[in-house]
Amino acid sequence: MGFSIMAAVPDTDKVYPLLGRAHDSLSLTENPAYNISYPTYLGAKFDASTTNLSYLIPPPEQMESLEPLELLVSFLSPITPTSTLRQSIPASYMTVEVKGQFNVNVYVDINGQWVSGNRGSQIVWELAQQQLGESDQGLKTWKIRRETELLLSEDRDQAEWGTLHFTAPSDLRHESGISGRIRPRFARTGTLQNEVDHDFRGIMQEEPIFAFAKSFNLSSSNVASDSVMFSFALIQEPVTQFASARGLTFMRPLWASWFSSATSLLQFHYLDYKTAASLASNYSAQLAIDAHRSGSDDYVDIVALTARQVMGATVFSGTPDDPILFLKEISSNGNFQTIDVIFPSFPFFLYTNPRWLAYLLEPLIEHMLSGQYPNKYAMHDLGTHFPNATGHADGRDEYMPVEECGNILIMGLALVNSLIYDTSAAAGSVWSSLGSSSFDPNPATSAFSLRNLETRDGVFGLDDSWGGSTKGLKQAQKWVTKSYRLWKQWTSYLIEFSLRPHFQLSTDDFAGPLELQTNLALKGILGIKAMSQIAETIDNKEDAKHYKNISDVYVSKWEEYGISRDGSHAKLAYHWYGSWTTLYNLYADTLLCFHLEGSSSSAAPDLRHGGQEPLIPSEGHHHHQPPSHKTGFVSQSVYKIQSSWYDAVRQKYGLPLDSRHLYTKSDWEFFAAAVTAKPVRSEILQSVAKWLNETTTDRPFTDLYETEGTGGWPGAHFMARPVTGGHFAFLTLDKACGGKAMDGLAFLNDDLDEGKGKAESENAEL
Numbered sequence: 130m131g132f133s134i135m136a137a138v139p140d141t142d143k144v145y146p147l148l149g150r151a152h153d154s155l156s157l158t159e160n161p162a163y164n165i166s167y168p169t170y171l172g173a174k175f176d177a178s179t180t181n182l183s184y185l186i187p188p189p190e191q192m193e194s195l196e197p198l199e200l201l202v203s204f205l206s207p208i209t210p211t212s213t214l215r216q217s218i219p220a221s222y223m224t225v226e227v228k229g230q231f232n233v234n235v236y237v238d239i240n241g242q243w244v245s246g247n248r249g250s251q252i253v254w255e256l257a258q259q260q261l262g263e264s265d266q267g268l269k270t271w272k273i274r275r276e277t278e279l280l281l282s283e284d285r286d287q288a289e290w291g292t293l294h295f296t297a298p299s300d301l302r303h304e305s306g307i308s309g310r311i312r313p314r315f316a317r318t319g320t321l322q323n324e325v326d327h328d329f330r331g332i333m334q335e336e337p338i339f340a341f342a343k344s345f346n347l348s349s350s351n352v353a354s355d356s357v358m359f360s361f362a363l364i365q366e367p368v369t370q371f372a373s374a375r376g377l378t379f380m381r382p383l384w385a386s387w388f389s390s391a392t393s394l395l396q397f398h399y400l401d402y403k404t405a406a407s408l409a410s411n412y413s414a415q416l417a418i419d420a421h422r423s424g425s426d427d428y429v430d431i432v433a434l435t436a437r438q439v440m441g442a443t444v445f446s447g448t449p450d451d452p453i454l455f456l457k458e459i460s461s462n463g464n465f466q467t468i469d470v471i472f473p474s475f476p477f478f479l480y481t482n483p484r485w486l487a488y489l490l491e492p493l494i495e496h497m498l499s500g501q502y503p504n505k506y507a508m509h510d511l512g513t514h515f516p517n518a519t520g521h522a523d524g525r526d527e528y529m530p531v532e533e534c535g536n537i538l539i540m541g542l543a544l545v546n547s548l549i550y551d552t553s554a555a556a557g558s559v560w561s562s563l564g565s566s567s568f569d570p571n572p573a574t575s576a577f578s579l580r581n582l583e584t585r586d587g588v589f590g591l592d593d594s595w596g597g598s599t600k601g602l603k604q605a606q607k608w609v610t611k612s613y614r615l616w617k618q619w620t621s622y623l624i625e626f627s628l629r630p631h632f633q634l635s636t637d638d639f640a641g642p643l644e645l646q647t648n649l650a651l652k653g654i655l656g657i658k659a660m661s662q663i664a665e666t667i668d669n670k671e672d673a674k675h676y677k678n679i680s681d682v683y684v685s686k687w688e689e690y691g692i693s694r695d696g697s698h699a700k701l702a703y704h705w706y707g708s709w710t711t712l713y714n715l716y717a718d719t720l721l722c723f724h725l726e727g728s729s730s731s732a733a734p735d736l737r738h739g740g741q742e743p744l745i746p747s748e749g750h751h752h753h754q755p756p757s758h759k760t761g762f763v764s765q766s767v768y769k770i771q772s773s774w775y776d777a778v779r780q781k782y783g784l785p786l787d788s789r790h791l792y793t794k795s796d797w798e799f800f801a802a803a804v805t806a807k808p809v810r811s812e813i814l815q816s817v818a819k820w821l822n823e824t825t826t827d828r829p830f831t832d833l834y835e836t837e838g839t840g841g842w843p844g845a846h847f848m849a850r851p852v853t854g855g856h857f858a859f860l861t862l863d864k865a866c867g868g869k870a871m872d873g874l875a876f877l878n879d880d881l882d883e884g885k886g887k888a889e890s891e892n893a894e895l
Contacts, residue, residue, distance in 0.1 A: 130239070130240070130242045130243050131149070131238075131239060131240030131241070131242050131243075131308075131336070131338065132148065132149045132238070132239050132240075132243075133146070133148065133149035133150065133151035133236075133237070133238050133312070133338075134146075134147040134148040134149060134151070134202060134225075134235070134236065134237050135147060135151050135235070135236040135312070135315065135316070136168070136184075136186055136200060136233050136234065136235050136236070137163075137233070137234045137236070137315065137316060137319045138186065138188075138189055138231065138232070138233055138234075139232050139233075139234065139319055140189060140191075141189045141190070142162065142163050142164045143163065143164050143166040144163050144164070144165060144166065144315075144316035145166050145167060145168045145184075145186055146165065146167070147168065147182075147184060147200070147202065148182065148202065151236075151238075151312050152165055154308050154309050154312040154313060155312055155313055155316055157309055157313075158309075158313045161313060161316070161317070162317045163313070163316040163317050165316075168184040168185060168186045168200070169184065169185040169186075169187075169197070170182075170183075170184055171183035171184060171185060175430075175433055175434070176410075176413035176414075176416075176417065176433050177208055177409070177412060177413040177416050177432070177433045177436040177437065178205055178206055178207050178208050178409035178410070178412065178413055178436070178437065179203060179204065179205050179409070179410075179413070180203070180204045181201055181202070181203045181204075182201070182202045182203075183199070183200070183201050184199075184200045184201075184202075185197040185198070185199060185200075186198045186200055186229075186233065188229075188230075188231050189231060192230075192231055195229070195230045195231055196229065196230070197229070198227060198228065198229030198230075198231060198233055198347075199227065199228040199229060200225070200226070200227050200228075200233070200235075201224075201225070201226040201227075201228075202223065202224075202225055203222075203223065203224045203225075203226065204221065204222070204223050205221060205222040205223075205224070205402075205405070205406060205409065206221040206222075206437050206440075206441075207222075207405040207406065207408060207409035208409055208412050208413075208436055208437065208440060208481065209405060209408040209409055209412065210412055210481045210482040210558065210560040211408060211411075211560050211563055211564075211591050211592055212408060212588075212590050212591050212592060213383075213445070213452065213482070213484070213485070213579055213592050214384070214387060214579070214582060214590040215401070215404075215405055215408065215590060216440070216445065216485075217382065217383040217384045217445035218362075218384050218394065218398050219362055219363050219364065219365070219382070219384075219444070220294075220360055220361060220362035220363075220394075220395065220398045221360065221361050221362075222358060222359070222360050222361075222402055222405075222406075223237075223358070223359045223360070223361065224356055224357070224358045224359075225237075225343070225356060225357050225359075226354065226355075226356040227345045227347065227354065227355055227356070228353060228354040229347055229353065229354075230347060230348060230353060231347060231348050232344070232345060232346050232347055232348050233345050233347070234315075234319040234320065234342060234343070234344050234345070235342065235343050235345065235357070236312075236315045236321075236340060236341075236342045237297075237340065237341050237342075237359060238308070238311070238312070238338040238339060238340035238341075239271070239273075239293075239295055239338065239339055239361075240308065240332065240336055240337065240338045240339070241273060241331075241332035241337060242332055243273065243293045243363075244273050244274050244275055244288075244291065244292070244293050244363075245275050245284060245287065245289055245332060246283065246284035246285035246286065246287030246289070247284045247285075247289070247332075248331075248332050248333045249331055249332070249333070250275050250276075250289075250331065250332055251275065251276040251277070251329065251330065251331050252273060252274065252275055252276060252329065252330075252331070252332055252337070253273075253274060253275075253276045253329045254271060254272060254273045254274075254305060254325075254329070254337070254339060255271075255272050255325070256269060256270070256271055256272075256303060256305070256325050257269070257270045257272055257392075258270070258299055259392060259396065261396065261400065266298065266299065267298070267299035268296050268297070268298060268299055268395075268396070268399060269296070269297060269298075269299045269301070269303060269341075270294050270295065270296040270297075270395070271293075271294070271295040271296075271303075271305070271339040272292050272293070272294055273292065273293045273295070273339060274290075274291065274292040274293065275289060275290070276329060278290040278291070280367075281367070281369065281370055281516050281517055283463070283514070283515070283516070286459060286460060286463065288363070288365065288516075290365060291363050291364055291365035292363070292364050292365075292391075293361070293362070293363055293364075294360070294361070294362040294363075294364060294391065294395055295339060295341075295359065295360075295361055296359060296360045296361075296362075296395060296399060297341040297343075297357070297358075297359050298357065298358070301341045301342060301343050301357065302320055302321035302322075302323055302341065302342040302343075302344075303321055303323055303325075303339075303340065303341050303342075304321035304322045304323065304324050304325075304340050304342075305324070305325050305326045305337060305338065305339045305340070306324070306326040306337065306338070307326075307335045307336065307337065307338075308336040308337075308338045309335075309336070311338060311340055312338075315340070315342060319342075319344070320342055320344070321340055321341070321342045341359070343357045358399075358402060360395065360398060360399050362391075362394075362395055362398065364391045364394075364395075365382065366381055366382060366385065367379035367380050367381055367382075368380055368381070368382050368444050368446050368455070368516065369444070369446060369455050369465075369515070369516040369517070369518055370516070370517055370518065370519065371446075371453075371455075371492060371496075371511070371518040372496055372501055372511070372512075372518060372519050372520040373492070373495055373496065373499070374495050374496075374498070374499040377519065380446040380447070380453070380455075381446065382444070382445065382446060383445035383446055383447055383448070383449075383452060383453075384445070386448050386449050387449075387590075404588055408588075412481070412560075413433070415559055416429075416432060416433065416436070416860075417429050417433070419480075419559075419860050419863065420432050420433075420859075420860060422863070423859040423860055423863050424811075424814055424859055425811070425814060425815075425818075427814060427815065427817075427818035428814055428818075428859065430818075430821075431814075431817065431818065431821065431856050432856055432857055432860065434821075434830055435477070435830065435853045435854065435856045435857070436477065436481070438829060438830055438849055438850075438851065438853055439474055439477045439478075439851045439853060439854040441849065441851075442456055442457050442458075442459050442849070442850070442851035443455065443456050443457075443485075443489075443851070444516075445488070447488075447491075449578060449579040449580050449582075450574065450575060450578050450579075450580060451491070451575045451578070452488050452491075452575070452577070452578070452579050453488050453491055453492050454485050454488035454489045454491075455492065455515075455516070455518070456470065456471060456474075456489055456851060457515035457516075457851075458470045458510070458515070458850065458851075459848070459849045459850050459851070460846065460847055460848045460849055460850055461845070461847050461850060462514075463513075463514040463515050464509070464510040464512070464513060464514065464515070464527075465510055465511045465512035465513070465514065465515040465516065465517065465518045466489070466492060466493055466510055466511035466512070466518060467509060467510040468493065468507060468508070468509060468510065468532075468533045468536050468537055469509070469529060469532050469533060469536055469636035470850070470851060470852055471486075471489050471490070471536070471540070471851075472536040472539070472540060472636070473636070473794075473796040473797070473800070473832075473852040473854065473855040474796075474851045474852055474853070474854030474855060475540050475543065475854065476720075476799075476854055476855055476856075476857040476858045476860070476861040476862075477854030477855075477856075477857040478854065479543060479547055479557055479558065479857075479861045480557070480558055480857050480860045480861045480864070481558065481560075481857075482558060482560065482561075482592075482595070483544060483547040483548075483557065483558055483561065483595055483596075484577050484592070484595050486540065486543075486544055486547075487544055487576075487577045487608070488577070490537070490540065490541070490544070491575075492511060492518065493507075493508065493511060493537070494612050494615060496508075496511060496518075496520055497615055498611075498612055498614075498615055501520050501522055502520060502521060502522070502524065503522070503523075503524040504524045504530070505618055505619075505621070505622050506530035506531075506533065506534050506619060506622045507530075507533035507534045507536070507537045507619050508520075508521060508526055508533065509521075509526040509527040509528070509529050509533055510526055510527070513526075527634065527638065528633055528634060529633065529634045529635065529636065529638070530622060530626065530633065531622075531623065531626055531627050531630045531633065531635075531649055531650075531652065531653045532633075532634070532635050532636050532649060532652065534619040534620070534622050534623050534627075534653065534656055535623065535627070535649075535652035535653045535655060535656035535714075536636075536652070536656075537619060537656075538616065538619060538620065538623070538655075538656035538657075538659045538660055538663070539652070539655060539656055539659050539717045539720075539721065541609075541616060541659065541663055542659035542660075542662055542663055542721055543717075543720060543721060544605075544608075545605045545608075545609065545662075545663060545666050546721065546722070546865075546866075547561070547595070547596060548595065548596030548597075548601040548602070548604050548605045549596060549601045549602055549605060550562075550596060550597060550598070550601065550867060551598045551867075552598075554868065555867040555868060556595075556596075556597070556864070557861070557864045557865060558595070558864070560595075561594065561595040561596060561597070562594055562595075562597055563585070563591070563592075563594060564583055564585070564591060564592055564593035564594040565581065565583060565593045565594060566593070566594050566597055566599040566600050567581060567593065567600070568599070568600035568603050568604065570603070570607070572607065572610070572611070576604045576605075576607040576608040576611075577604070577608070579592065581593045602666070605666050606666060606667050609663055609666050609667050610667055613667065616660060616663055617660070617672070619656070619660075620656065620657055620660040620676060623653045623654075623656050623657050624657060624679055626653070627649075627650055627652075627653025627654055627656070627657065627683070628650060628653070628654065628683050628686060628687065629645060629650070629703075630644065630645060630646055630649050630650050630653065631644055632644040633649075635648065635649045637786060637794065637797075639833070639844075639845055640786070640787075640789065640790070643701070643702055644702065644704075645690075645702045645703040645704055645705075646701070646702050646710075647687075647690075647691035647699050647700050647701060647702060647703060647710055647712070648699070648701075648710050648711070648712055648713065648714050649714075650687055650691065650703075651684075651687060651691070651712065651714045651715065651763075652714040652717070654680055654683045654684050654687055655680075655714065655717045655718060655721070655723070655762075657676050657679055657680040657683065658676070658677070658680035658684070658721075658723060658762060659717075659721060660672075660676045661673045661674075661675075661676035661677035661680060662721070664676060680762070681762075684762060684763060688763070688764055688767060690703045691703060692767070692770070693706070693709070694706065696766075696770065697770055697773075697774060698770055698771065698774040699712045699767070699770075699771060699774075701787045701788055701789070707788075708787070708788045708789075709774065709778065709787060709788045710786075710787040710788070711775070711784055711785070711786055711787060711793075711797055711798075711801045712767075712771050712801065713797040713798075713800035713801045714800075715763060715767065715768065715771065715801070715804055716800040716801070716803055716804055716858060716862075718761070718762055718763045718804075719803070719804050719862060719865070719870055719873065719874065720861065720862060720865050720870065721865075722865065722866040722869075722870060722873075723761060723762035723763070724760075724761040724762065724763070724765075724768075724870075724873045724874070725761065725866060725869065725870075725873045726760070726761055726762055727760060761873070765876050768804060768805075768874070768876075768877060769876075769877065771801070771804075771805070772804075772805035772806045772809050772877055773809075775801060775802070775805055775809055775813065776805075776808075776809045776812065779812060779813060779816060780816070780836035780837050781816065781819070781836060781837055781840075782816055782817070782819060782820035782823075782824070782834070782835070782836040782837065782840045783795070783798050783813060783816040783817050783820060783834075783836045784798050784801060784802070784813050784816070784836070785836050790843065791835055791836050791837050792833060792834065792835050792836065792843035793833075793834065793835075793836050794832050794833055794852075795817060795831075795832045795833075795834070795853065795855070795856065796832050796852045796853060796854070796855025796856065796858075797855065798813055798817060799817075799855050799856050799857075799858040799859065800855055800858050801813070802814060802858075802859075803858040803859050803862050804862075804874060804877075805877065806877040806878055806880075807877075807878055810859075816836075820834065820836075820840045823839075823840060824839065824840035824841065825839040825840060825841045826840070826841055826842060826848075828846065828848040828849070829848045829849035830848070830849065830853055831846070831847050831848050831850075832847055832850055832852050832853050832855075833845060833847040
């Protein structure tokens with residue numbers, strides 16, 4: 130996208146490019162009356178919602194005794210877990226702050242690449258102005274769009290419909306026109322002409338740009354600092370099309386339920402800056418505290434880098450009665466609402482605002498409940514390419530049946546668990562307990578509506594509480610009951626096919642299909658176990674017992690067939706001796722609190738649904754046998770051997786995915802590391818941090834990279850994908866099970882504590 134920021138110091142011939150490539154236009158001018166100079170760049174600081182870029186600009190020669198001027202460019206894309214209304218607004222802020230004793234002019238422009246991925250697209254534009262209430266203040270906005278919008282289509286992962294709104298205070302200078310004229314003129318004069326070029330044309334045809342300029346008069350004022358704020362918004366209506374229960378529907382943005390027009394929305398957004406910044410700051414500060422406690426300073430940076438990337442792949446839609454959150458699988462293939470992309474991201478949503486996870490699952494459940502998907506297993510995605518959730522009526526979506534059934538059942542129980550807590554300290558998200566605890570028992574309405582927005586501490590538009598002792602179980606029952614037959618349907622599939630997964634893909638489809646995948650089988654078995662507790666939620670004791678018995682037997686058989694002959698690690702596949710795998714699906718065993726349970730039942734499964742018989746080892750083969758009495762669902766021994774194995778196979782930049790390659794997935798690294806001994810967890814975290822600092826990848830945060838060499842891409846260039854929400858795995862686990870999940874993993878550190886005690890005893894004797 131074309132985006133440039135420059136600063137010019139009056140009474141000098143110097144112009145300072147700050148961001149973008151404005152200097153490309155400046156350098157084309159023959160005999161320019163300006164000198165292209167460069168500021169001192171002090172670096173960037175960031176948190177979950179904000180990125181700040183800092184510069185120093187030297188004083189004019191005649192004022193060389195003065196200190197350099199400090200200039201800060203601050204970008205804010207607020208993450209507001211207490212306000213879904215604000216989170217639904219597709220807009221961001223940019224603030225330019227200056228501090229010094231001499232004057233400076235600041236220039237900002239954008240071009241048409243913001244509204245199309247095709248540089249040959251024809252665009253149109255206008256400048257609109259509006260007053261802010263009865264005051265003399267106002268706003269002016271550049272509105273840019275394609276001349277012929279291609280509704281609900283994309284080019285190079287970029288939307289080809291919608292209008293970009295670039296807004297600034299009305300007292301700023303403005304100008305649109307040819308980049309090669311406007312930028313040099315500003316460099317020479319320090320101002321703009323307040324003119325609008327009406328010669329509509331192509332994006333790179335005499336490149337039209339849309340600029341604002343602000344003069345900061347600091348030398349003649351007692352105020353040594355000043356600032357100006359801009360906003361950027363992409364307004365689309367509809368935002369997607371969705372094969373809902375009522376048929377293929379153009380979906381409106383959620384914000385349209387509260388604001389009558391884009392103008393009123395953007396006015397609210399602009400004036401709401403202080404509130405939005407405060408809410409976002411609260412989230413970022415809490416995230417930093419929790420991440421430091423859970424990991425290290427490096428972990429603070431990793432999750433801060435991750436948060437906006439996750440939300441950047443989403444768009445809120447629906448109505449307050451039935452909110453929906455749509456998600457795009459960015460860069461890998463553009464699939465719409467991919468279940469196995471939501472799954473790795475879901476630790477972020479559980480930590481930040483679990484209701485957003487419910488809104489992600491809602492369109493999948495609605496579509497499959499309506500009968501538009503013919504298969505008995507959970508669908509892979511809602512549509513081949515975002516923004517078209519047209520479904521797969523032929524049932525020929527990407528074939529990951531065990532993967533997707535396991536994923537959605539695990540997420541379903543995680544969502545139920547997030548609703549049920551007694552005290553705010555026991556909530557899975559810090560922000561869940563805020564707000565009223567009223568409950569609507571009407572079975573026809575959504576269990577998670579936004580009809581009861583609140584005003585608290587003078588702040589309008591805040592969500593009510595999520596779950597809790599008063600309404601949490603009721604919400605969970607209302608939600609599960611509505612779609613219970615689907616949950617049973619997916620579980621029945623897992624009973625038949627998860628213990629011995631046939632030749633199929635897992636979520637790591639780039640690695641190819643494989644039969645009898647150990648990690649995939651574990652996910653399916655955990656899905657069956659999850660269903661037993663989903664059934665308990667609605668007091669269906671018969672189903673709960675049925676699914677528990679089956680999962681207990683299956684997990685014992687899985688431990689026999691998935692563990693290597695020497696009992697040192699999990700194999701990639703049951704029949705692939707000498708292989709190994711990162712057993713990242715073990716994370717769900719802890720997240721769902723199964724590891725806190727006592728001895729497993731040895732009852733045989735009820736196979737009335739036509740399920741497979743459990744695997745029976747052939748005579749003469751010796752398999753790792755699980756202990757006859759164990760704590761938890763998956764044996765503690767599995768946790769221990771995997772923790773030790775990861776320590777042994779870790780590479781320079783992290784933990785490889787499995788024995789086939791040296792590449793890894795960062796989301797699965799955090800899933801796996803979350804359930805290891807403390808030193809192993811720390812080592813994997815530091816390896817990922819090292820990779821971030823040294824990798825040769827130069828695009829938005831990738832989740833697929835090589836653990837050796839330069840840490841580059843292994844072929845596929847994944848970038849900006851929401852799966853990085855898996856980096857929040859540590860944080861979510863810290864708060865799971867009423868805050869007791871990590872206590873249940875204390876056995877992983879027993880040997881460490883024993884060794885430490887022995888060393889202290891020996892030192893005392895000396």
